[in-house]
Amino acid sequence: xxxxxxxxxxxxxxxxxxxxxxxxxxxxxxxxxxxxxxxxxxxxxxxxxxxxxxxxxxxxxxxxxxxxxxxxxxxxxxxxxxxxxxxxxxxxxxxxxxxxxxxxxxxxxxxxxxxxxxxxxxxxxxxxxxxxxxxxxxxxxxxxxxxxxxxxxxxxxxxxxxxxxxxxxxxxxxxxxxxxxxxxxxxxxxxxxxxxxxxxxxxxxxxxxxxxxxxxxxxxxxxxxxxxxxxxxxxxxxxxxxxxxxxxxxxxxxxxxxxxxxxxxxxxxxxxxxxxxxxxxxxxxxxxxxxxxxxxxxx
Amino acid sequence: xxxxxxxxxxxxxxxxxxxxxxxxxxxxxxxxxxxxxxxxxxxxxxxxxxxxxxxxxxxxxxxxxxxxxxxxxxxxxxxxxxxxxxxxxxxxxxxxxxxxxxxxxxxxxxxxxxxxxxxxxxxxxxxxxxxxxxxxxxxxxxxxxxxxxxxxxxxxxxxxxxxxxxxxxxxxxxxxxxxxxxxxxxxxxxxxxxxxxxxxxxxxxxxxxxxxxxxxxxxxxxxxxxxxxxxxxxxxxxxxxxxxxxxxxxxxxxxxxxx
Numbered sequence: 001x002x003x004x005x006x007x008x009x010x011x012x013x014x015x016x017x018x019x020x021x022x023x024x025x026x027x028x029x030x031x032x033x034x035x036x037x038x039x040x041x042x043x044x045x046x047x048x049x050x051x052x053x054x055x056x057x058x059x060x061x062x063x064x065x066x067x068x069x070x071x072x073x074x075x076x077x078x079x080x081x082x083x084x085x086x087x088x089x090x091x092x093x094x095x096x097x098x099x100x101x102x103x104x105x106x107x108x109x110x111x112x113x114x115x116x117x118x119x120x121x122x123x124x125x126x127x128x129x130x131x132x133x134x135x136x137x138x139x140x141x142x143x144x145x146x147x148x149x150x151x152x153x154x155x156x157x158x159x160x161x162x163x164x165x166x167x168x169x170x171x172x173x174x175x176x177x178x179x180x181x182x183x184x185x186x187x188x189x190x191x192x193x194x195x196x197x198x199x200x201x202x203x204x205x206x207x208x209x210x211x212x213x214x215x216x217x218x219x220x221x222x223x224x225x226x227x228x229x230x231x232x233x234x235x236x237x238x239x240x241x242x243x244x245x246x247x248x249x250x251x252x253x254x255x256x257x258x259x260x261x262x263x264x265x266x267x268x269x270x271x272x273x274x275x276x277x278x279x280x281x282x283x284x285x286x287x288x289x290x291x292x293x294x295x296x297x298x299x
Numbered sequence: 300x301x302x303x304x305x306x307x308x309x310x311x312x313x314x315x316x317x318x319x320x321x322x323x324x325x326x327x328x329x330x331x332x333x334x335x336x337x338x339x340x341x342x343x344x345x346x347x348x349x350x351x352x353x354x355x356x357x358x359x360x361x362x363x364x365x366x367x368x369x370x371x372x373x374x375x376x377x378x379x380x381x382x383x384x385x386x387x388x389x390x391x392x393x394x395x396x397x398x399x400x401x402x403x404x405x406x407x408x409x410x411x412x413x414x415x416x417x418x419x420x421x422x423x424x425x426x427x428x429x430x431x432x433x434x435x436x437x438x439x440x441x442x443x444x445x446x447x448x449x450x451x452x453x454x455x456x457x458x459x460x461x462x463x464x465x466x467x468x469x470x471x472x473x474x475x476x477x478x479x480x481x482x483x484x485x486x487x488x489x490x491x492x493x494x495x496x497x498x499x500x501x502x503x504x505x506x507x508x509x510x511x512x513x514x515x516x517x518x519x520x521x522x523x524x525x526x527x528x529x530x531x532x533x534x535x536x537x538x539x540x541x542x543x544x545x546x547x548x549x550x551x552x553x554x555x556x557x558x
Binding site for chain 2: 009010011014015018019027061064065071072077081083084087088091092
């Protein structure tokens with residue numbers, strides 16, 4: 001066990017993250033990078049960007065609470081040490097998404113009201129299901145909930161957003177690239193650490209599998225809220241991007257992600273590809289650690 | 300000062316605190332002294348040869364320090380759950396990573412000294428007074444007692460460590476000295492947070508002062524006994540020891556806690 005955990009030392013984290021892919025960045029992107037005018041100047045697109053960023057921030061606040069809360073419950077020092085790096089990663093994610101809200105014009109004094117107005121109630125409930133386990137000091141359930149389910153969700157969401165923003169919003173794409181690198185590490189810890197603990201505690205399987213089912217339902221409901229509720233904003237955003245590209249003499253560019261063109265797929269298709277990708281990854285990862293994936297109800 | 304000017308200063312101060320407690324500030328700060336210093340040491344610095352007694356003393360001291368750092372790791376991470384605002388949560392997250400790094404670099408130094416399983420044995424080698432202090436700190440954290448936790452951890456524990464490491468650094472071998480130098484830079488930030496947070500709290504809650512004075516009286520004997528035991532281990536002459544206690548007492552005195 002300790003061999004793979006040696007790869008999660010503070011020194012390794014320092015060299016790969018702050019001294020690696022975060023070098024010469026501020027809030028996860030180049031210092032002079034700005035949100036594109038088409039986001040800032042179009043109220044529909046700007047509101048959609050704010051709404052999306054609020055969901056990311058709510059998720060990261062939950063991840064910060066979970067990773068820090070799990071340190072005291074960790075059964076060994078190397079796990080505590082890894083979770084310390086994850087705690088700081090999540091704090092950084094909270095900070096960079098908060099900063100993005102400010103970059104999008106949200107005033108500091110309005111921040112909590114904006115979050116309350118936009119946060120999906122299902123995402124809030126998703127976080128609550130996880131934090132109930134963390135608050136009880138349940139390390140095994142907490143790591144599955146956080147490092148397999150929550151981080152697995154975040155990884156796919158960030159990848160999809162990155163694919164959709166790499167041309168249109170390089171600042172946001174660079175921010176997401178850093179978070180993707182972090183989440184890869186977090187998911188890796190979950191898979192590697194938990195398998196042996198689940199073998200030692202097979203009696204915990206039903207409870208953890210139920211938690212996974214509940215969290216997956218709320219995750220799917222969050223996707224439904226966002227994609228079905230934001231169809232008009234997405235179309236407006238695409239229209240502006242197409243017009244801007246036409247003015248530059250460029251044609252529409254495809255943004256392929258898991259076989260779907262993000263630039264032209266309708267909201268239902270986008271919701272489906274994201275949900276299918278996340279759930280497929282859940283099945284694979286849960287199987288690797290000796291848990292049986294539970295199919296959630298569809299909202 | 301007019302109310303409007305006061306409000307501007309209050310907002311400016313809040314913005315200042317948000318900045319200095321941010322990940323971004325931590326990131327820019329540590330880059331300067333952690334870059335090219337794996338495990339806190341310039342790789343060109345040779346491993347010193349130590350006499351047996353010197354080596355044994357250093358192992359005892361580092362083991363005690365590990366208890367303090369492990370306590371601060373558990374303390375800071377536990378406090379995030381009940382921190383009063385998001386800026387405090389983010390600051391504590393930077394402190395969590397700092398404390399984990401401190402523990403790692405000290406364990407690494409112990410391994411260099413030939414201690415085979417330092418992680419499993421440091422508590423057994425550490426001084427009992429510090430173990431008792433740690434247990435009390437973690438009781439405050441388990442009780443979600445913010446003012447007691449910040450006071451015990453970011454004022455008392457951090458200033459105790461600051462004083463001890465500062466003294467030790469003067470006589471330590473070059474590798475140990477470099478490690479302690481980097482740790483001290485972090486501790487300054489942690490103490491600053493504690494003084495700032497509690498200073499504002501005490502200004503608005505004068506009743507808290509008496510409570511924290513009682514906590515300090517409870518913890519002082521453990522602090523001073525830990526100093527005595529640690530300074531014996533590093534061989535600091537008795538004539539210089541009052542300086543270490545003075546550094547600690549000066550720090551807590553800035554919050555209005557005189558002996």
